[in-house]
Amino acid sequence: MSGDTGKVVDKDVVIIGAGAAGIAAARGLQTLRPDLSILLLEAGDRLGGRAWTVGLAGTVDVALDLGCGWLHGARTNAWTDIAGDVGLTVDRTPAPWNGGRQIKRDEADVHAAQEAIGAYFERLESHEGGDIDMAGMLEPGNPWNGQIRAIGTYITGAELERSSVVDYKRYDPGPGPDWRVREGYGTLVSLYGKPVPARLGAEVRRIDHRRAGRIDIETNQGTLSARAVLVTVSTNVLALEKITFDPPLPEKAEAAARLPLGLADKLFLRLAHPEALPADTHMLGSTSRGATGTYQLRPFSAPVVEAYFAGDLAHDLEREGRDAAFSLAGDELAAHFGADIKKGLSVAAMSAWAAIPHIGGSYSYAEPGASDLRGRLAAPHDGRIFFAGEACSRSRYSTAHGAYETGVAAADLIAGSFPQIS
CATH class of the missing domain: 3.90.660.10 (Polyamine Oxidase; Chain A, domain 2)
Structure with a gap:
């Protein structure tokens, strides 16, 4: 990373959004670069994003997935193996x-x-x-x-x-085929995120990247700084510019607006x-x-x-x-x-x-003529601001494993953007 302002940054990498993409990126960075300090910021009060499991009152073993529920493309879906790794049960009853x-x-x-x-x-x-x-x-x-x-x-x-x-x-x-997790897809994603340092209820409002060597992230809980930022929020949040970039990144808002969330x-x-x-x-x-x-x-x-x-x-x-x-x-x-x-x-x-103000819908679709904008949305800016999420996936958009794959890809880019361990 270039430059140094003289001020000590709070973290090497700040990840905004604790859904499937943000969690996958954080876990990937923990493996690739254990020397880097990482913090996950989540505007909501839980991990998982659009993967959310709740219980059925009065029962102990009924999981209700309010968000994603099917392991699409289950044989090569990374979450299938992760479910086994964290002790959950993949049910193979046909969809x-x-x-x-x-x-x-x-x-x-x-x-x-x-x-x-x-x-x-x-x-x-x-x-x-x-x-x-x-x-x-x-x-x-x-x-x-x-x-x-x-x-x-x-x-x-x-x-x-x-x-x-x-x-x-x-x-x-x-x-x-497509399978399910008996304990819930939301349970799976949130469990996988447990080892990541996270701050809940942290609503990011502004990303100031004017200075070399430091990015300031303004939240409702104060300001912190990082050397690199990964943004994994939904397209509706980006399109409405609920997070402002300084200097602005109009190409991101424009791409997100044409890749809106369906419901x-x-x-x-x-x-x-x-x-x-x-x-x-x-x-x-x-x-x-x-x-x-x-x-x-x-x-x-x-x-x-x-x-x-x-x-x-x-x-x-x-x-x-x-x-x-x-x-x-x-x-x-x-x-x-x-x-x-x-x-x-x-x-x-x-x-x-x-x-839900910090989400605004379910999964992205492309307006006619906008499919190629998924690549524009995913492209890093200035080697310091990175993007991931299901909408960034060309072929697996709208899925939790598409989000996972973009998070892993972003982790690889971020890891390579820092000087290697000697």
Whole structure:
């Protein structure tokens, strides 16, 4: 690192954001460069970021993942091995899209829907030429467009009209299937972060990099300095410039604004009579409209239903509150299992990711024409300010292991930016 102001810096490396990327980078640096002092700053009150596990009241072994829940591309997903290393259990029950149990529907309808959905995604994969939005690949009048819209919205967290075909084509989570962590993905990420020195409730407001040899980081808990900074906050935080850079870095805010966070929220419903529903079975709320929930019934045989809402519907339900989400989920379950099912339902937990000021959503998507901006977002500045997070991943964006991989890559760059140990 160049220059020296004469003032002793507080840390060699400060990492902003204690999600999957920040934690992965910190653990990587601890291994690569044990001589460096590291501090993790987290605006929230816990480790894990968008990986967050809570318990079910009155139970000791039911974990509810309010954020990421599936080990996508599990065979090469780094978190799969880490789960074993920290003593957690990887459950290999097939995901719904990997052949898991589904609510039985009319076979002719199922076949017709599968044909239409498969044809749509084949059109996306075979699209060549300029980037367009994903809605542009729908067939006008196709009776299954509602279901296609629902699935596409779950994937990107945003309506098809706002989502890039090119970015979708680049998505590659790695070899499947997708598995789960019984104790929770959030539990896994936070446990992995335990060995890292961290300061919770530390909201970073300004990064002053005007001086050679020192970067000053202003927080609600005071100012500290570092020789290098890694920024792993969400694109919505960067786009809104909740952290200001001095001098400014407009290219980062501009890239982040075109790689916004989509929204996917979860509602966990407690079942007074769990035997009324089949265990570990999936269903779609409605097959005719895009604004619908998808439901995992009794995951791991627990007495809960995991409801998942995305896109504009998720935003609407956040604004209207949990009663609205509860009402919609109850109605969609009743349409399949009868009105009496609603009598035994109660709210166990619900996420509201858009409402969390230091996050602002769930996972990034690219607007049409913006997919290449992931590289711009990830590029270091001046060999001293580094960036990581799921939105920085070209092919594994929106995933915790994509975030992990960008954190590891940033750790390698940071380690190499300091003089080597003699």
